[in-house]
Amino acid sequence: MATPFWYNAALAIVKPLYQWRIKKRATDIAQYQQECLERFGPFQPVKNRQAIWFHAVSVGETNAAQPLIEHYLKNGHAVLVTNTTKTGQARAKSLFLKPPFEALFQAVYLPADQKDLVAEFYQKYQPKLLALVETELWPNLIDQAKNFQVPCILINARLSEKSAKAYAKVPSLTRPMLQKLDHLLAQDLATQQRFIELGLAKQSVNVVGSIKFDISAPLLHLQHAQELMCEWQLKQRKIITLASTHAPEEQNLLSALMPYLKQRPELLCIVVPRHPERFDDVFTITKNLNLNTQRRSLSEKIQPDTQVYLADSMGELWLWYALSQTCFVGGSLNEPGGGHNILEPMALNVPTIIGKNYFNFQSIVDEFLQADAVKVGQNAEQVVQLLLQCIDEPEFAQQLSQHAATVMQKNMGSLQKHLAVIDHYL
Template identity: 75%
Template sequence: MVKPLYKWKIKQRAQNVEAYQQECLERFGPFQSAKNKQAIWFHCVSVGETNAAQPLIEHYLKLGQPILVTNTTKTGQARSKALFLKAPYEALFQAVYLPADQKSLIADFYQKYQPILLILVETELWPNLIDQADKFEVPCILVNARLSAKSAQGYSKVPSLTRPMLQNFDALLAQDVATQQRFIELGLEASKSEVVGSIKFDISAPEVFIEKAQQLKHDWNLARRKIITLASTHAPEEEKLLNGLKPYLEQHSDCLVIVVPRHPERFDEVFKVAQSLNLNTQRRSLNQSIQLDTQVYLADSMGEMWLWYALSQASFVGGSLNEPGGGHNILEPMVLNVPTVIGPNYFNFQAIVDEFLQANAVAIGQSEHDVVQLLVRCVEDQDFATQLSQHAIEVLNQNKGSLQKHIAVIDRFLSKL
């Protein structure tokens, strides 16, 4: 029963028959031969985890080490390929979907690909994936690990699954002490864990997007526009915030809102939301430029988040105003000195947000009204905006160094192979 339903979901989101057939092959087999055996295997569920693993993956590709990346989502795989399936890494890199977590499929995948090391990113716990790593004697490491109190409570309800999974880890590198303690309480051996901070603090904005943003400012006459980006949004965040910002947009023709929905299957839906509010909207997917009378620009493209942040004077990071929410990465806009606002539901990034909140480096709105007021304040009150962004940079600088700690642990395992 599971496989037909799974295949139906894949078919619903597939762009064409070929894409559907290819994804089914990667999910259910028969698996194709590996491009490179003896690769380091990174499993990154979606875009956020892929972005987090990017500096680690780049480090080993530069050393000439073959890399295999599996993703669970379509957007995650698109991001992986956009980052690495190009010169100079193309020959060393392969990205496929993670097979369904069935013992026979996972075992067959290990046999076909023969990885030397399995690296899971953040909170990716799959019973058969981890069990078969032990069976095939492939060291298994959870990196940049995070675990909210809510997720820990869920895992605690199935100890017969959770405890064996955690006991099969060879190492767990936690972002914070609270995460480490939750994993230990669920069954992880304390000696296998270290608190090394978050790799996400070691990011820097790609120069290519900064340069592209400068070009667009010139080409589209954006130098004097007040630009607010609503990033990684979920329903109903776009409707709530655009509705709240509409009076300001109508009174200030120099203001522009860029909307970047989290999931591409919602692009058309979000366009209809903007239209229903009678906001003059252009779309990236149609190669439309921002005009003088554009009020909303729908960034319905993949892999350009850095570009939209680089154009902004204020940002809202989504998945934090919806229910149940959980939040997304707040660090990317901050790296670009963009004052950042979020909603109250950020439990997936609790420790990171709390640190910025303590330093007055992020603004939190408890409702859509609060978020709108804070975004408007960011583009109207230069002192407030500068204070937020400067404090954020200070926190970012204080937390750098996690990447090298991760590399040191991974190298320790590689040296034993």
Template identity: 65%
Template sequence: MAQKNAVQQTPFWYNFLLTCIKPLYRWKIKQRAENAAAFQQECIERFGPFQPPKNLETIWFHVVSVGETNAAQPLIEHYLKLGHPVLVTNTTKTGQARAKSLFLKAPYLDLFQAVYLPVDQKPLLKQFFDVYQPKLLALVETEIWPNLIAEAKQQQIPCILLNARLSEKSAKGYGKVARLTKPMLQQLTWMLAQDRATQQRYVDLGLDQNKSQVVGNIKFDITAPQHYVSQAEQFKQDWQLEHRQIITLASTHAPEEENLLKQLQPHLNANSNLLCIVVPRHPERFDEVYQVCQRLNLNTQRRSLKQTIQADTQVFLADSMGEMWLWYGLSQACFVGGSLNEPGGGHNILEPMVLDVPTVIGPRYFNFQSIVDEFVVEQGILIGDDAAQIVQQLLSCLENTAQKQRLVQQAQLVLQRNTGSLQKHIQLIDHYLQQTASS
């Protein structure tokens, strides 16, 4: 597809800064790597010479972490089912693990590939584009990189921002580096925004309003994978959970687990039927959270050790990756984390709601402001100011059947009226695929 405007190069200071911090980035990768082989593999994907491509002329989705991967899941699956080769890049380890757990299996093995996004340096990105030769680049939700977008422009590859969201706080951050942000946004081919506030923030930062439209949030079109629903039902039988009252603390950050478990501790000790599943957001914190449970003298089993929930289990540490749907499937109430910690921001509340799980969050949910606000208006979600209030709200969902049913019904109203964004995304991608095919 022909690009009419010349490529606008990124500022010297930005590229110099990347060069300076690159050794620190490599050190950080080494610190979190499980072993030497994992470190070497990640370095190859981040810094080159890159893995050999399974396919050329792919649809390339860049999804930062777990949340963006889940949002893009129905889009990626749609094109894989049609036989399109798909390349997924991630920024985080958890995001890549989630992408591989979803798609690196039959019948998509030959069509799907997932690697880390390389560092945003011009030579590396040029090499990456030359190796993989994508025909379209779709950035999902939040993460935009100046040299990445400039290289797509240089190579005349459509670069579209899908399901875009931008908080007021993030917009202020981009606004502080306007000489970097404005040229970057001007080189986007198109943007589909979740809401008008996001669209306006991008326009204020330099995006051409004629290259954007508001189509709602693709996350409203998600459905629970049937195999996880079936597995949850099987676990209920195998682990004898029919009479347990199960609360899940999902996507938690420090110190959310400790604060919430301290409040839950007397209830767990007094009620043998009560069970808490804890799903930390980041795998490097799994052992840390286990130690929290030990300090609180809570009888804890771990998924990573293939332990099962026993009759006397108080806490089940779901220290695995890519199984969130499974834990929601076991839940009768849940807390979605990243909303009680500092600075917070929140995580996806729609997954538990799709499974009719009453949902509680903390007060800091600015990453999902417009979504949460809609559920607040319809009284389909509970928001607690602190750990004590959140635990009381969770317990109330277990004990008050009428309240639970009301929350679920109101949440379903919001979910149902917001579906349809997925098809609009597909239409846009198809439009640019047709243009690239005819050029």
């Protein structure tokens, strides 16, 4: 059964709005034209046909798929990655568009989900398998996979209660789409149950845990952190990182931190905003709070009197975590929030604090909460108190880290289960 007429009609109507949004966020006309070509055709020249195709919406999903992509590239398979966001695309290229993988790797934007465009994309690239990462479901993309006889699997799948309710409102679209998936690898039982209730066949789904647990910090970033620790004389500093932040998290957290930063010269706050278009806004916030700030984008170093370091760069989050004594993972104090990945700092034994809105990572956070391995602040003031507790009470911080390490250890192994299923389809 093809995708419903109303869905394709709606896409045709919103296309101009979509193009306007691309134009609005593009930094120049060349970037706008390039993105439009990749979204609406004619598409980029194909580097490798018969590639394994991973579709990851943004940075988080690209990071999640990283060990899988790396595995197949190392084994000589061509890999195509598509993204929906500019930051996701930049992340994919920074990870793999370099030796020794350059010749085997290509990253482009996902075409708009119009039937003809998607069919043209399949025809041109001729992938041997499509792996959608987490919750990235596009009706025509999945429909055309069936038409072109390309196995289509949803990997590291997660589905919040909120998203499940939204999908349930359009059963004429959701049910046939899910029935065309060849396989679904769910992070947890709740996700499995939600997908089955929406129409996925029971025999098509396995619970294999989250691939995100199978992570380790890139050696390069760890070495770089050691160098900066000496070069910038950071050994005496107490470093708090506010990672993947959204508005108004920076304003609220820095306002609550300000008196401590002014009273205690050993304290240093590294701020890593989630989206590059907000870098200047965050700098304005620190200036208005009269906090002495240096910027990564200007190649400025952390000075003995630096109070805030604005890490306005892409792809260096591991580096900032490696320098930290404690951290806050953002997207969890804003509304509606949803949260970001808490496993990266935990892989580095950095005691981690989050806000109350973490539904994107519900089952993962719940498991850490149960083990007393993460702390949740209800507001900015509470978060700041918890961060300072990690700085001032080494026993408290150490206990958090130890509990987190136990949970991490227990959950490893999802990567191998993913590889086994993908290899079966290859």
